Amino acid sequence: MTRILSIANQKGGVGKTTTAVNLATAMAAAKRKVLLVDLDPQGNAGTGVGHQKRAQNKTIYDVFRRGVPLVSAIHPTAIPGLSVVPSTESLAGAEIELVSVLEREQVLKRALQENGFDYVFIDCPPALGLLTLNALVASDGVLVPLQCEYYALEGLSQLLRTIGIVQQNLNTRLQLEGVVLTMVDHRNRLSVQVEKDVRAHLKDKVFQTVIPRNVRVSEAPSFGKPAMIYDFRCAGAQAYIRLASEVIRKEEKV
Amino acid sequence: MTRILSIANQKGGVGKTTTAVNLATAMAAAKRKVLLVDLDPQGNAGTGVGHQKRAQNKTIYDVFRRGVPLVSAIHPTAIPGLSVVPSTESLAGAEIELVSVLEREQVLKRALQENGFDYVFIDCPPALGLLTLNALVASDGVLVPLQCEYYALEGLSQLLRTIGIVQQNLNTRLQLEGVVLTMVDHRNRLSVQVEKDVRAHLKDKVFQTVIPRNVRVSEAPSFGKPAMIYDFRCAGAQAYIRLASEVIRKEEKV
């Protein structure tokens, strides 16, 4: 049974791509068969796993707009057990192009049926538009990276409300997998305060594992590698390994 | 003559809102009459200047969708010389709702005509969609905040190409005001390297002023104040004051 998880938050720069790339890599290291879908026109998730953009490679845009089967847009990566469906800049136009398509929010769900993977991770763009809606409708769970900053906190209630609306109207199986605190710096008073507020408010919906701010994590994409491959022993990589085992443990309890 | 500047970058979390709020405040402190337009459904720019969301307040959404004149959506702030047009969560739906409107990319331009301000700053959402397009079509210049990180650098060429397309087809007066390096940390090797690359590549299109990473800047929004009001002497506030005088000097040369 494939488990499909969206990595979503409309606030920008909170660590969605970094979490999608490193969690997917950690799951592949734990011998799961993993697919990473890049649903952001920026294409950062593809870069993060070392995917080279080539004109002849099929992308998620071909699946969305040209009815190309998902399997022809799946590409291997240098990471054993991890495959990727890359995105492209033209995906930015999909929001407008999809408007007149019937059941425009179900396109990705249909494409991901019968995919043969243990896990599918979907990296979402920083918006609550049609692309993120497609991801939520296609998913079993949604994982929310949250930076411990004031503006990021402000958007959380809008995001949780949107997830609720999707659960009631479009996808009853969708669950909040959890909120993962990213770029945490315990020397920073604001960061400590935000963590305290979020745990008090959302209780066990917040993962125990926090991801520390760690410069090696931000260096890794320039080498086209996940932090776990770039520097296995660094604090960021070790945190994502712990997060993967927390996600697996949660699922075994269900 | 009003000067209209968009603060845009499709990469999330690079400091668009922080730059829009603090640059607008610095310009107001320099005795310019300033309007800040929040074009992001997250509504962070409104929060950054202490605007309280109230149901009866008109927003930019009313201007876009209900033909309400701009003047009725302009609200004063606690900062002398600075007014704000707030946004609202419903703006997230505007991308789809605007699709069938005639000249859908000119709506903001028409609304901003005859506004009586010296400067209008438009805070854009993290996407190259219809909202950001409206901002670019309405603007004289576009200011690009850039975080010195690898993923942020990756998106820069797409943004510059989009600005070029708008200049050629929709708004011939649009200029690149400049790229502003944000959250710069000279102890961080990657940050130093990205700054060197960007200056070598874009030369005088990069502002001399850089904005340092400064925790006081990220604390200020939780008090509903720009960094300049929250802690005038902090490194971040002083950098935005220098940036404002660099923008003014550039314009006096034209």
Ligand SMILES: Nc1ncnc2c1ncn2[C@@H]1O[C@H](COP(=O)(O)OP(=O)(O)OP(=O)(O)O)[C@@H](O)[C@H]1O
């Ligand atoms: N734990 C961390 N420590 C240090 N830097 C980090 C960490 N996590 C992410 N970053 C860096 O912070 C920036 C933002 O992260 P990322 O791009 O993953 O966020 P995002 O939510 O996917 O952004 P967008 O909204 O643009 O899609 C990136 O430059 C990334 O390298």
Ligand SMILES: Nc1ncnc2c1ncn2[C@@H]1O[C@H](COP(=O)(O)OP(=O)(O)OP(=O)(O)O)[C@@H](O)[C@H]1O
């Ligand atoms: N110079 C700085 N020093 C420290 N923190 C900063 C600085 N500039 C911005 N920040 C913080 O970094 C985060 C991202 O900044 P901001 O929200 O302004 O970016 P943005 O580009 O507007 O994001 P979005 O793409 O979501 O609109 C915020 O929490 C902000 O407080």
Ligand SMILES: [Mg+2]
């Ligand atoms: Mg991303």
Ligand SMILES: [Mg+2]
């Ligand atoms: Mg913003």
